[in-house]
Amino acid sequence: MALRKFHRLRLMIGKILFFIDNNYKAFLSYFLSHYYKEKVNKVGQGVRFNGKSKLTGMNHIEIEDNVHIGDNAFIRGEGGLFIGENTHIARNLVLYTHSHNYEGEALPYDNSFRFRDVIIEKNVWIGINVTIAPGTHIKEGAIIGAGSVVHGVIEKMGIYGASGPNLLRQRDQEHYEKLDRERRYGGMNGVPLPAKGIGEVQRVSNVSKSSKEEG
CATH class of the missing domain: 2.160.10.10 (Hexapeptide repeat proteins)
Structure with missing residues (x-):
């Protein structure tokens, strides 16, 4: 008896999932x-x-x-x-x-x-x-x-139609080289990294992590 109820439930869930799979775009389009x-x-x-x-x-x-x-x-x-x-x-x-x-x-x-x-x-x-x-x-x-x-x-x-890339313009070389010399780089979403640069940040992070593991 319990097994029969389980099979009925599984069949019902299957039908519901099938219905959702075939109609979700229409519902989604309507909702959006x-x-x-x-x-x-x-x-x-x-x-x-x-x-x-x-x-x-x-x-x-x-x-x-x-x-x-x-x-x-x-x-x-x-x-x-x-x-x-x-x-x-x-x-x-x-x-x-x-x-x-x-x-x-x-x-x-x-x-x-x-x-x-x-x-x-x-x-x-x-x-x-x-x-x-x-x-x-x-x-x-x-x-x-x-x-x-x-x-x-x-x-x-x-x-x-689609075509190959075309050069639009050049970056400002003086501005670019100035920021590069000063090691001014953007991290996630362009948020400026510390002037020491990402390598130093990563090194400090690894040292800190190692110290915690030793402690």
């Missing part, structure tokens, strides 16, 4: 759409988040009608983001509206930020695995191919 409509500065009608996405800086984001954002999007909106109507975005989008400051007080960057808004006009189609850099302006009707890294101005009705 309502959650983001409450948190984002402006969200139009018919906006869909298809799966799990992460948005930050939501009070700086505006999304117009009939925008679809695919699964696993990662959007940092602190610098300002506008997405025009009827824009469809495939999965795995990475979009930043700010970047670390590489001309600050540490190398390779410090813990301050540079903010530049991103504008995506209406009727844009963005493919899978696209990265959009701070300051990008994608004009009306443009198409961005899969795997593209996008920056600057994307012209109206233009079709753009």
Whole structure:
């Protein structure tokens, strides 16, 4: 009798898990759409988040009608983001509206930020695995191919595909060499390390740990 009840319970749990597995994206999309409509500065009608996405800086984001954002999007909106109507975005989008400051007080960057808004006009189609850099302006009707890294101005009705890396500019050599001489480096999230440098910090840490073990 107990064994029969166990098998029934296991069957019921299996059905529940099967149902969740087949419907969780629909539930998640429904939940996220309502959650983001409450948190984002402006969200139009018919906006869909298809799966799990992460948005930050939501009070700086505006999304117009009939925008679809695919699964696993990662959007940092602190610098300002506008997405025009009827824009469809495939999965795995990475979009930043700010970047670390590489001309600050540490190398390779410090813990301050540079903010530049991103504008995506209406009727844009963005493919899978696209990265959009701070300051990008994608004009009306443009198409961005899969795997593209996008920056600057994307012209109206233009079709753009992935290409190799291009040199944008050079770092300030004098500033770079000054910080390097002074051993001013950034640790986690750019927070400046002590002037003695990470090697010395690690050595002190190891000595301290060894002393505790001996004690």
